[in-house]
Amino acid sequence: MQAVVVEEPGRLKIANAPIPVPRRGQILVKVEACAQNPVDVLFITQISRPGSVVGCDFVGSVAQIAADVSPGLRVGQRVAGFIYGGSNIGITQEDGGAFAQYLVADAALVVPIPSSLSVEEAAGIGIAPFTACQVLHQSLQLPLLDLLSPSQPSASTSRQGQWLLVWSGASAVGQYTIQLAAKLGLRVITTASPARHDLLRRLGARTVLDYHDADIVERVRSITGNKLTMALDCSGSPETVAACMGEAGGVVSLILPNKAGPSRKDVAEKMSLVFTLLGKAVQAPVAIPAIPPHHADGEQYAQLLGSLLAQRKLKVVAPRVFPGGLRGVPEGLRYALSGQVHAEKVTFVL
Ligand SMILES: NC(=O)c1ccc[n+]([C@@H]2O[C@H](COP(=O)([O-])OP(=O)(O)OC[C@H]3O[C@@H](n4cnc5c(N)ncnc54)[C@H](OP(=O)(O)O)[C@@H]3O)[C@@H](O)[C@H]2O)c1
Structure with missing residues (x-):
């Protein structure tokens, strides 16, 4: 061959x-x-x-x-x-x-x-949708597999309505994560270049911001009421993503290693590798x-x-x-x- x-x-x-x-x-x-x-x-x-x-x-x-x-x-x-x-x-x-x-x-x-x-x-x-599943299920501990039998009541409905930040939502991993998270009832806030904003809203994102904006961190914190506890970084921006997290901290799912190490003690970073x-x-x-x-x-x-x-x-x-x-x-x-x-x-x- x-x-x-x-x-x-x-x-x-x-x-x-x-x-x-x-x-x-x-x-x-x-x-x-x-x-x-x-x-x-x-x-x-x-x-x-x-x-x-x-x-x-x-x-x-x-x-x-x-x-x-x-x-x-x-x-x-x-x-x-x-x-x-x-x-x-x-x-x-x-x-x-x-x-x-x-x-x-x-x-x-x-x-x-x-x-x-x-x-x-x-x-x-292939890699992108499987990674999105891994992020939501393994790193963020969300009840993703409930989507296999949607008639069953979700074990963790308390997470419904909570914000999830998907940093770089136009990436392939980001697009699948947005769709699956929206199906789980999360409110997705995401960042992308303006040309991709309509697409990401159609995929289920509630709020789409431009990651080029200088005040992006303040805008995420303001929209989420300083209560963001879950995020995914799809573009190797762990420090910025951690800065967006709310006053109580939370978990950031990483799919690229953070060579500098965590920047906040109250924000846990969970790295996954699809392989x-x-x-x-x-x-x-x-x-x-x-x-x-x-x-x-x-x-x-x-x-x-x-x-x-x-x-x-x-x-x-x-x-x-x-x-x-x-x-x-x-x-x-x-x-x-x-x-x-x-x-x-x-x-x-x-
Ligand atoms: N750990 C794992 O198992 C695993 C699995 C899959 C992927 N990854 C890694 O995760 C990353 C995403 O993979 P992918 O396949 O989803 O990527 P991709 O589809 O190639 O990502 C393309 C998108 O990246 C965005 N982007 C480019 N530069 C950016 C920046 N400086 N800030 C924010 N966004 C930026 C662009 O968004 P706009 O169009 O909005 O500008 C573009 O649409 C890659 O680095 C990949 O190596 C890791």
């Missing part, structure tokens, strides 16, 4: 690679489209060794199912998800990336894709041991995302398709490196 391989840091080539073989709990997927994430840029330019097949997000059809996989998936079914795209510095030597004609994925972590979604739209049902949902030890971008309960959470997030998509209750991040299939990946990388990704998923259709 053909695959996108790191030739040297920051430089990619198309190469022939063996079709991976599904092992315990895995499926073989014939990739129909794949999408780019900021972590791919990091892997390609700084971390992955030459020869690594890169890429994480994919959509495709199930081509083969390992014998031990529980019933539920069928050959030919369209599924999406993410895999560890750091290739040979990562989880196992055998796992390849998603920028390839075939990949192997954990059967428990794929999202069934309804026929109402195109492959372009479904390609980004822990894979249930295996991760070496890069940071070393993390296997956390089996995270795999169980990931399985439920896959079910939740599949259910919301089937009910047309989740809007996907708008795809920007780069022409040329896998040959378009280097151009997608240049686009990201030049800071042009705004409220969109860089996508490649094979």
Whole structure:
């Protein structure tokens, strides 16, 4: 098969690679489209060794199912998800990336894709929506999984109506977090460039502010009555986000490490890494041991995302398709490196 391989840091080539073989709990997927994430840029330019097949997000059809996989998936079914795209510095030597004609994925972590979604739209049902689930459920301890059975009364209705700040809401993670938080009954306040404000209101944000404004911290504190207790930082601005928190402090969910450390004693920072949902030890971008309960959470997030998509209750991040299939990946990388990704998923259709 053909695959996108790191030739040297920051430089990619198309190469022939063996079709991976599904092992315990895995499926073989014939990739129909794949999408780019900021972590791919990091892997390609700084971390992955030459020869690594890169890429994480994919959509495709199930081509083969390992014998031990529980019933539920069928050959030919369209599924999406993410895999560890750091290739040979990562989880196992055998796992390849998603920028390839075939990949192997954990059967428990794929999202069934309804026929109402195109492959372009479904390609980004990977790292970003799974991260949004992880942020709300694991870091902010919200009853996200109640959305799997909305008729059940929520165990923590007391959190309903509380404010959640999503800093950089136009990011892919931000867009999914806003939608899921609004479904949980939270009041979402978010920040974005003005061109993205209407989009974020349509996704369920109550208040949208411009993060470029000099008085942004005072405005958040004023609108939230100085009572903000929950926030997500999607752009590496932990100090500003902590400053927005109310007088009682609270929890900030981080998806980028805060190298400077917490700036407020009354604000706890909870860092999450989406790859822990894979249930295996991760070496890069940071070393993390296997956390089996995270795999169980990931399985439920896959079910939740599949259910919301089937009910047309989740809007996907708008795809920007780069022409040329896998040959378009280097151009997608240049686009990201030049800071042009705004409220969109860089996508490649094979
Ligand atoms: N820990 C994890 O597991 C994990 C998982 C996923 C992502 N991440 C990280 O989280 C971040 C977001 O990922 P993503 O895929 O959601 O990003 P993305 O979609 O590429 O984010 C693009 C958005 O970032 C916003 N932005 C750019 N510069 C900004 C700044 N200085 N301040 C505020 N917003 C800014 C822009 O908003 P406007 O258009 O409004 O200007 C743009 O629309 C990345 O750094 C990524 O590496 C971590």
